Amino acid sequence: MTVESKQQNDIRRTVKKLALIVVGMCFFVAALVPLYDLFCEVTGLNGKTGGPYVFDEAKTSPDTTRLVKVNFLTNTNEGMSWDFWPQKGAVRVHPGSANTVSFYVKNTTGRPMIAQAIPSLVPSSAAEFFHKTECFCFEQQLLQPGEELEMPMRFIVDRGLPKNVQSINLSYALFDVTERVGLPEDMQITDNQVSPVTGG
């Protein structure tokens, strides 16, 4: 093998290795998205709360030695004109007990819309100790023009909640997902009743 063709072989080998790194990094960035979600779920960073929780009241007893204050905050995303607020601004609960609160929502526009509420919890160290057995944020709401709704939310603050956490703030942001999800066929807006579409 001549020196020159050996060099060409070496170059080819280097290029193959480097191309592998590039492909590997492409997979890495694709994997970042589920990894990020997993990381947030495990650590509770970002204030993401978990999905539906199965709660067996017979197995746990409330910790009556302390009370934790849970504050509820609501807001609507830009371009979302619904009314949305909690029936109670805050409740005091014993860790380990099941509690029900409710939220009021009304479609103030002249067209049917679908909404999705996104929760966020502060402090993030409490996120993994806040369980919801029932929540309107687990599903989407389709409301007719002017329709209003009481939405229940049933939650348990885990007994394992760190002692230094005395209050938890749970906020819900309501997003308009009408365009993204699409209305059912029979509710499609016809040309003569079009109102300005909000959002991007």
Next chain:
Amino acid sequence: MSEVIHADHHDDHAHGPAKGMLRWLYTTNHKDIGTLYLWFSFAMFLIGGAMALVIRTELFQPGLQFIEPEFFNQMTTNHGLIMVFGAIMPAFVGLANWLIPMQVGAPDMALPRMNNLSFWILPFAFSMMISTLFMEGGGPNFGWTFYAPLSTTYAPDSVTYFIFAVHLMGASSIMGSINIIATILNMRAPGMTLMKMPMFVWTWLITAYLLIAVMPVLAGAVTMMLFDIHFNTSFFNAAGGGDPVMFQHIFWFFGHPEVYIMILPAFGIVSHIIPTFARKQLFGYTSMVYAVASIAFLSFIVWAHHMFTVGMPLAGQLFFMYSTMLIAVPTGVKVFNWIATMWRGSMTFETPMLFAIAFVVLFTIGGLSGIMLAITPADYQYHDTYFVVAHFHYVLVPGALFSIIAAVYFWIPKWTGKMYDESLGKLHFWLSFVGVNVTFFPQHFSGLAGMPRRIPDYALQFADFNMISSVGAFIFGFSQVFFLYVLIKTIRSGAPAKARSWEGAKGLEWTLPSPAPYHSFTYPPEVKSEEVHG
């Protein structure tokens, strides 16, 4: 790929470039491509600079005088994108093309045809990006960091052009990097071991690995944007279960190594120029190599210091604060080594040396304000103010840019066979030095006093600092047009340069005649100990 590799086997041993303008389109010669890269980056530098002057004109006085806020946003965004991806990065690739084969004793780059492709993608990418400024709804206006949802939900329609332009730039950078690594690892002259390589080659080797690692991440980020905009996904859209903060994590996982991509080759250049004019061996060659490698490694674990205010847990803030501060250690090693190289040297102060010394001083100022920004609790005050603007302009303008200008003055006798006019070069240096400090130093103060970045109008108390800044910007801007004149004058009527153009210059490139022949080192040269850096 095999096609590209066989390009080296062509049998015509022409001794000069082809005739006509098409030569530049078809060329596979590393010197031609280096020249193309350098002129392209200079053109982009002037365009991006013109945008900076539009910004500074508007900011000369409080109130809205000249342009609409929407257009102002497009100017800040495009200024950033063009300077980062169009000026600094291609200029370093151009220098790599010109210098690496000559410095390692190779006849050309390892993959000459891919080299041609990676350059010729760039004009298309940037025409695409700049053309959006003339479209209905305007061009990118979301800042060079293009945070979602500004760049998705609220973006102008032209954002798709921007996304594809970024894809093209990424492809170009990846190809360029593969080429550089393949050249350095396989085409060194016999006897040039890794630890005998010139510092510029070392820094580019590490930079190229950084590029290969993070450019796919950038491509991934813009691809997710593309899907969010056009295919109804919700990577960054909270309503669909996505997370805008994830965009910032992904962007800065690319973005922080990217800022070192823009400074490591500068470290290499300065490590050539200072020993030459101090007439001494570079102090601490081995520690320089390890310092660059450690900076490159650390760049992957500090990204979230750009986003301390997103609401991170304490542990995260502490981790990113300490890891960021750790970077000061290898950087400090480099600065001390440069100073130790000058210590008791027989120094002369030709233009490249002036730019290199200014680099060391002013880059260190930028580095120190970086440490201030790394202090998490203090960052809450500095975040998104002009203090940040002052910080990154100090590391990029008198940092990266000064090193590029220094490199051009240092190696232009080798490239053209002509010497530049020393007094014009010195004038250019002093104008640039004064201009850059007058522009950016006051921004530290307006930032500390609370002036936010990316705004076309500001409170009255910032008026004086902004006026000074704008005056400095025009001095700096026009002194770069003067640089163009100095370059053209050199090429047209410079005095003939010697093969070893500088008395203290070391390295294989100085063993070639000036101008360097079209094909250098057809046969591997002997690596003599007096030409070795380590």
